[in-house]
Amino acid sequence: MISVKPNADNTFSYVIESLDRETGKRKRIVRKGFASKVEAMKAAETKIKEL
Incomplete structure (x- = not known):
């Protein structure tokens, strides 16, 4: 689960x-x-792909 705050x-x-x-x-x-929210979401998606 990803959340951006x-x-x-x-x-x-x-x-x-x-x-x-x-x-x-x-x-x-x-x-x-x-x-920005978009930047945070892209970074989170990239981190998930690494895992």
């Missing part, structure tokens, strides 16, 4: 949450400091 300093961050099927634990990746 605004930050207080007029930047955006994305959060990628997934479930590791082998261990049953949640995995959460957070990155901050993007100029």
